[in-house]
Amino acid sequence: MKNEITTGIAGAVALAAGSAAYASVVAVATPGDLVANGSTGFFGAGNDVSWDVDGDSIADLGFNFRGTPISPGAYEWQANVHTLNGSSVSGYAGFFVTYYGTRLSAGDSVAGSGLVGDGIGGQVAMGSDYASIAYGGWGGVGSTQTGFLGFQLSSGNYGYIEVAAGPGGISFLSAAYDDSGADILAGAGVPAPASLGMLAMGAGALLRRKR
Secondary structure, eight states, X not given: OHHXXXXXXXXXXXXXXXXXXXXXXXXXXXXOOEEOOSOSOTTSOOEEEEEOSSSSXXXXXXXXXXXXXXXXXXXEEEEEEEEOTTOEEEEEEOSSSSEEEOOBOTTOBSTTSOEEOOOTTSOEEEEEEETTEEESTTOOSSOOEEEEEEEXXXXXXXXXXXXXXXXXXXXXXXXXXXXXXXXXXXXXOOOOHHHHHHHHHHHHHHHHHHO
């Protein structure tokens, strides 16, 4: 009986420790989606939105979408991210612009993804369809690509935003960052409070049964 109680207490402590470990991962609201309106040229200003990731009233990233009709129902387009106030994003050197954004998969390390700042034109190109050729991680000819863009804030904290980009615009699906300065894996999030509560209830019920 003593061993069973000790084991139960150890399990409860482990559960509490596991819950605390999740506390450094902060799920945050995404910026508003950017929808193609058919009126902005490929090399025009496009539609823009800025994003304050950590709520300090300083914009960390900006997103831009440009598109223009090339035939009925068809568009050339480009989706871009701007690194603001000392931030950087997962990216690599590419054609035409200095950097392209790297499209990460769930579970990929953000810290190890290669981080870059704005390139030519003050932007990192996430993807485009130019002259029916796809460029960048989110590039697609008549198709939408979904993946995670990693980032590092000026504070040193790592995070990600899940993005779908294509001829119709940019949709932002989920986002989080780690406020401890540790690496974060793309797609990592905070467990729902209900799930933690159910685990705790289950542990308590098991202890009562053992007694």
